[in-house]
Amino acid sequence: MFGAAAGPLGINFYVWSGWGVIVILTILSILATRNMKLIPSGFQNVVELLIEGLYGLLEGMLDEERIKKYFPLLCTFFLYILVSNYFGLLPFVGYTPESPEKGVGLGIFIPPTANLSVTAALAIIVFFSTHFFGVATSGLKYFKHLFTPMWWMFPLNVVEEIVRPVSLAMRLYGNIFGHELVVGTLFVMVPMLVPVPINLLGTLTGAIQAFVFTLLTTLYIAGATEKHGH
């Protein structure tokens, strides 16, 4: 009954799984920031540790000024991808092995990041925001970097700019989709205990992929918004 068959406006289970992730993150945010105290405790402490850690790490790659501007975007990438990936660990979330492309049967929800359209959407946001920030920082001079180190490198530079988002999307999609597929297949063959190690691996993969995506995005933005004369 639940499937990839698109509902009105093309809403399929990748889309409402994305909504599920948004709802989870919203509830967690409210829990973390409700009744915030100067001296943190409990859940506020955990979330602060995460946010502050990521902030400090990215601050090292950007700088004190730029991190303030770009942190919300970068942190949203990280949290969205992380929670999406971990979403697949919940019961009733994942592919049905019979037809992994359709996700019928058990799959009410699915990690949104296991879909190329979803990761492509994330990557295209990276692509446009990187160049937007670049132009906002240096104006039209920003496009000069396409002609470095020699003007005839231009085609290669353009290819590189296009490859970046493609590799971001492919990497994330491949990792998560592959994980879900393996878990689903194993689940059909031996439902008890055997998928557990793969799921353990999934917790690692999920965090690493979210981290890699965020770090690469930060690198791209850092390169694009670098002031001349640095």
Next chain:
Amino acid sequence: MKFDLATFAWQIVNFLVLLAILNKLLYKPMLNMLAERKRTIKDSLEKAEAARAEADKLQSQYQAQLLQAKREAQEIIEKATKMGEDMKEDIVKNAKNEADKAIKKAQDEISREKNQAVAALREEVATLAVLAAGKVVGKAITVQDHEQMVKEFIAEAGDLKC
């Protein structure tokens, strides 16, 4: 895996909505809180540093005051001791003077009394001698004679040692 444009478009919308929600609900309050905490800690550290410096200053001040007070106390004690010594000497000297004076006065008195007594004795002896002589001579000697004789006698006996 087919590329699905609807999923793609929805995902962009989803992400932007999530960005807005998290920015409002999570990043702003949390980063503000972190900044505020940083500021509070910095303020507290500065305040503590200032308080410590103040305490150090006060301590050295008190130490200086204590030292001063000790020195003053020492001075006062020394002064008092000296004054006591001086007073003692004065008193002793005065007492000695008084005693000397008293002794001298007493000696003067004694010698004066003695002289008086000697003089009185001489007069008495002369009178007696004249009376006796009168008895022997058998006639009364007049007052003028008598005084004349006494004076002569004393003048003669003036050189005698008593």
